[in-house]
Each structure stands twice: as C-alpha cells, then as structure tokens.
Amino acid sequence: MVLENKLAITDSAELMRQEEKISKKKALELWEKGLLDSFVPGTFETLSKIHKYLFDEIYYFAGEIRNVNIAKGSFRFAPVMYLKQALEHIDQMPQSTYEEIIEKYVEMNIAHPFREGNGRSTRIWLDLILKKEIGKVVDWNAVDKNDYLLAMERSPIKNVEIRELLKSALTSLTDDRDVYMKGIDASYNYEGYFTYRMKDLK
Numbered sequence: 250m251v252l253e254n255k256l257a258i259t260d261s262a263e264l265m266r267q268e269e270k271i272s273k274k275k276a277l278e279l280w281e282k283g284l285l286d287s288f289v290p291g292t293f294e295t296l297s298k299i300h301k302y303l304f305d306e307i308y309y310f311a312g313e314i315r316n317v318n319i320a321k322g323s324f325r326f327a328p329v330m331y332l333k334q335a336l337e338h339i340d341q342m343p344q345s346t347y348e349e350i351i352e353k354y355v356e357m358n359i360a361h362p363f364r365e366g367n368g369r370s371t372r373i374w375l376d377l378i379l380k381k382e383i384g385k386v387v388d389w390n391a392v393d394k395n396d397y398l399l400a401m402e403r404s405p406i407k408n409v410e411i412r413e414l415l416k417s418a419l420t421s422l423t424d425d426r427d428v429y430m431k432g433i434d435a436s437y438n439y440e441g442y443f444t445y446r447m448k449d450l451k
Contacts, residue, residue: 252365254307272303272369276433279303279373280426290377291344291353293336293362300363300370308365315364324405326361335360347419350378351412355404372432380423389431391418 251261258264279285279302288295301312314333319326327335339360342353354375361367376386392414400411422428 252308255309256307268304268307268366271306272366273430273433275303275306276369276373277426277430280429285373285377288377290374290381291342292340293357295377296357296362296370296374299373300366303370304366310364311366312363314362317364319361319364322402324402327359332360332362336362344378344382347379347383347416348412350375350382351408351415353378355408355411358401359405368438369433373429376429376432379419384423385419385421386423386428387415387432388418388420388422388428389434390428391420 251259251264254264256264256267258267279299284302285299288298297312297314304311314336316329318329335356339353339356342356343349344353354371357371357374358367363370372387372389379386396414397411400414404411420428
C-alpha cells in the first residue's frame with residue numbers, strides 16, 4: 250500500500266527513498282535554524298510540530314493525528330477513538346527522571362499518533378526531553394538497530410529492555426550534529442522489519 254503523497258509517487262520503494270532523503274534534509278534544517286530550542290519538550294504539540302516540519306513536503310497529513318487504526322505485526326496501536334485521550338494523558342505524564350522519560354516515550358510509541366513517520370519524529374522528541382531534563386541525549390550510533398526494534402516491539406509489555414538499551418547509549422554531546430542526525434536514520438523504523446497494516450481494525 251502506497252500512501253497518498255504530494256510527490257505523486259506510486260512506487261513504495263521510491264516513496265521510502267524520497268521520504269528518508271527529504272525528512273533528513275528537513276531534520277537538519279530544524280537543527281541548523283535552532284527551531285528545536287523554541288519547542289516545549291514533552292508535549293504532543295511539539296511532536297506535531299516536528300512531524301509537520303519533517304514530512305510536510307511529502308504528506309498531506311503531516312502533523313495531523315491519524316484517523317485510521319494501525320497495527321504493526323500483531324500489535325495494534327492506540328485506537329482512533331481513544332487517541333486524543335491517550336495524547337492528553339501523555340502530556341500530563343512526569344518527565345523529571347530518565348525512567349519517567351522512557352516511560353513517556355514508550356507510551357507515545359503505543360499511541361503512534363501519525364499515519365507515517367512516527368519513529369523519526371518521536372526520537373527527536375525523546376532527545377529534546379532528555380536534553381532538557383537530564384542534560385543528555387541518545388547516541389544512536391551506539392544503539393544496535395535490531396536490538397532497538399525488538400526492544401520497542403516488546404516495550405508495551407515491559408519497558409526494561411528499551412530503558413537499559415538506551416541508557417547505555419546516553420551521551421553528554423547534546424549539541425553534536427552527527428549524534429542528532431543519526432536518530433533520523435530510517436533504518437531504526439519498523440518499516441521493512443514488521444508487517445505494517447493500516448485499516449479499520451475491529
């Protein structure tokens with residue numbers, strides 16, 4: 250299934266290539282223009298702004314809450330009818346410690362508020378919270394991609410694995426562009442790793 254897009258691309262592989270290319274360019278702009286510094290860490294409003302900036306050249310729904318139910322593999326993300334309520338709850342979750350931040354990150358992953366591009370947007374969102382609250386970010390170069398994907402898959406049941414994996418990769422290099430950009434790498438996303446389904450799930 251190829252999502253409707255502003256580029257009129259009908260081939261899924263080509264869309265993924267263009268999506269990664271454009272979103273990386275836009276992520277770099279976010280960094281170089283200092284726009285991230287104006288965002289309030291830990292809110293859905295900030296995540297929406299990040300998503301819109303990364304994907305607005307590609308998708309009509311950039312920054313918009315999805316209106317369909319989605320699943321990856323056998324896991325169903327938050328149902329549309331409860332999504333706004335879930336996001337309001339996440340906004341209110343504490344984020345003063347590393348453990349609280351990861352719990353909030355896992356909950357946002359379960360919400361999966363957008364039709365596409367959740368992973369890249371939410372990793373930037375996570376690092377914004379970490380930077381503000383504990384003065385660190387994740388060095389994604391130090392995170393094994395397969396371990397990350399498997400830990401995220403299991404995190405709705407138990408978040409210890411993803412918490413320990415990311416904790417071992419924390420760095421004080423909060424203003425290092427290369428560390429920041431590695432988190433935008435599409436290979437950290439579920440696409441191509443799990444079956445992706447987007448439909449009205451009962």
